[in-house]
Amino acid sequence: MDSTLACLAAWMPRQRWYAAKGRPPSLRLVSWWDLTLGSGDLEDVDAGARIRTFLVADEGALPAVLYQIPVVERATETVDADPDHVIGSPVPGTTFIDGPFDPAYARALLRLISLGGTADGPQTTAIGRPASSGGVPEHATSRVISGEQSNTSLIFEGDGAPVICKVYRQLHAGLNPDIELQEALAGTGSPHVPRPVGSIEGTWPDLATAHGTVHGSLACAQEFLPGVEDAWRVALRAAARGDDFRDAARALGTATAEVHLALAECFPTRTATTAGREATAATWERRFAIAMAEVPDIADQRDAAAEVYRRALDVPWPPLQRIHGDFHLGQVLHSPDRGWIMVDFEGEPLRPMAERTQPDLALRDVAGMLRSFDYVAGSLRLDDPDRSVDAVRSWARDARRAFVDGYAASAGGLDPRHPLLAALELDKAVYEAIYEARNRPTWVAIPLRAIARLVERPAPVA
Numbered sequence: 001m002d003s004t005l006a007c008l009a010a011w012m013p014r015q016r017w018y019a020a021k022g023r024p025p026s027l028r029l030v031s032w033w034d035l036t037l038g039s040g041d042l043e044d045v046d047a048g049a050r051i052r053t054f055l056v057a058d059e060g061a062l063p064a065v066l067y068q069i070p071v072v073e074r075a076t077e078t079v080d081a082d083p084d085h086v087i088g089s090p091v092p093g094t095t096f097i098d099g100p101f102d103p104a105y106a107r108a109l110l111r112l113i114s115l116g117g118t119a120d121g122p123q124t125t126a127i128g129r130p131a132s133s134g135g136v137p138e139h140a141t142s143r144v145i146s147g148e149q150s151n152t153s154l155i156f157e158g159d160g161a162p163v164i165c166k167v168y169r170q171l172h173a174g175l176n177p178d179i180e181l182q183e184a185l186a187g188t189g190s191p192h193v194p195r196p197v198g199s200i201e202g203t204w205p206d207l208a209t210a211h212g213t214v215h216g217s218l219a220c221a222q223e224f225l226p227g228v229e230d231a232w233r234v235a236l237r238a239a240a241r242g243d244d245f246r247d248a249a250r251a252l253g254t255a256t257a258e259v260h261l262a263l264a265e266c267f268p269t270r271t272a273t274t275a276g277r278e279a280t281a282a283t284w285e286r287r288f289a290i291a292m293a294e295v296p297d298i299a300d301q302r303d304a305a306a307e308v309y310r311r312a313l314d315v316p317w318p319p320l321q322r323i324h325g326d327f328h329l330g331q332v333l334h335s336p337d338r339g340w341i342m343v344d345f346e347g348e349p350l351r352p353m354a355e356r357t358q359p360d361l362a363l364r365d366v367a368g369m370l371r372s373f374d375y376v377a378g379s380l381r382l383d384d385p386d387r388s389v390d391a392v393r394s395w396a397r398d399a400r401r402a403f404v405d406g407y408a409a410s411a412g413g414l415d416p417r418h419p420l421l422a423a424l425e426l427d428k429a430v431y432e433a434i435y436e437a438r439n440r441p442t443w444v445a446i447p448l449r450a451i452a453r454l455v456e457r458p459a460p461v462a
């Protein structure tokens with residue numbers, strides 16, 4: 001194998017965003033492009049650095065997964081990077097650094113987003129698209145956000161309002177719903193999303209399409225809300241102390257309903273047809289089958305789960321619309337001035353993008369957040385097995401009920417006993433079992449306990 005690909009293939013499996021945990025990638029180089037710095041941005045350390053973004057397909061996955069890997073290549077003796085951010089040395093004397101951790105890449109990225117322009121490679125173009133509401137800090141320094149992310153986000157701080165730029169690691173054809181939905185919501189004046197700053201789109205080779213190329217999103221930037229915490233941390237702290245979270249959960253339910261109503265205005269809605277309902281039920285069954293293969297313990301619940309899914313098909317379904325798609329407490333920020341603000345409208349990373357961009361059930365988001373309150377209780381129990389189970393369970397029950405109340409009051413008439421909500425909550429727990437088994441095996445007990453409970457007692461706020 002080419003030494004560049006060998007170097008990337010050895011490094012990728014250690015990255016949080018790498019999808020095929022436990023299996024090394026089987027890489028094909030799809031394309032690349034180089035970013036440049038303007039003379040004003042050029043610093044001494046950048047002389048001789050090459051800022052190249054590789055597009056590589058992992059053909060060991062079915063279907064193949066396309067990854068975006070920005071790399072800064074430097075002469076080894078000049079490298080001053082943290083060893084954790086060094087990819088390797090494809091040829092003696094040259095070192096690859098994980099681009100987002102290198103200031104040269106960070107500066108070039110911000111430049112492309114804020115000033116526009118293009119960067120070219122073989123059959124490939126990356127185009128910067130500044131938003132009309134844009135504006136980036138001057139003399140900015142960057143840092144990479146730490147934590148369990150599917151993508152890699154850089155924060156730019158300097159003179160002016162800070163910006164967060166998310167570099168998509170897995171690429172897909174089409175406008176990323178993260179950009180599409182947040183820009184549309186911002187356009188309605190919604191207070192529940194950050195101000196968009198710009199994005200990068202690209203065209204790259206794709207042998208499977210008639211054109212031979214596809215177009216899609218590479219990165220997006222938005223206002224960074226400094227000093228805010230995500231709702232996961234806020235809720236975790238409240239639950240650990242036993243603080244009443246009902247008002248906060250109710251306000252989150254209201255904000256969620258407002259976002260759903262705005263999305264239903266901005267994008268087409270669709271009636272759920274019989275064929276569509278059956279196709280959705282088939283995805284539930286398929287997900288359960290995958291989960292059984294990866295977490296064999298859940299096989300005992302198969303028949304009871306099928307019954308929960310069947311009941312959901314016996315009742316009318318609301319119209320389908322665009323939704324958040326992977327709604328949990330970690331996707332919501334708490335701003336003391338602006339209330340609940342939602343990010344990451346990309347949908348579930350384990351779901352094919354073609355499904356994620358279709359109109360869907362708004363109740364899927366409600367189910368996701370209900371699961372997240374249960375996760376708060378579950379993670380506190382994992383951290384401290386001596387903690388009172390009753391106390392954390394009752395905290396989660398109150399938060400779930402208040403969230404649903406807040407949602408129903410604004411979205412109109414949600415019945416929390418709707419069998420569809422029960423099926424969607426069970427399906428989300430099954431998704432989580434797969435997700436945890438692949439990414440955080442010590443957490444798998446949380447969704448497993450939920451699955452056992454939800455097939456016995458599928459009542460979201462009982």
Ligand SMILES: Nc1ncnc2c1ncn2[C@@H]1O[C@H](COP(=O)(O)OP(=O)(O)O)[C@@H](O)[C@H]1O
Binds near residue numbers: 151222228331
């Ligand atoms: N505009 C923002 N302001 C402040 N923090 C943000 C902003 N956007 C994202 N974050 C933080 O970054 C985390 C990861 O962002 P997210 O969009 O969920 O990335 P990923 O797709 O990698 O999961 C969020 O949970 C949040 O804590």
Ligand SMILES: O=P(O)(O)O[C@H]1O[C@H](CO)[C@@H](O[C@H]2O[C@H](CO)[C@@H](O)[C@H](O)[C@H]2O)[C@H](O)[C@H]1O
Binds near residue numbers: 326328350373
């Ligand atoms: O990376 P994403 O934010 O797109 O989402 C993925 O990772 C999440 C974990 O960080 C995962 O969420 C699960 O764990 C959360 C606590 O860390 C919990 O609040 C969620 O309810 C639970 O689903 C999410 O499912 C996954 O898609």
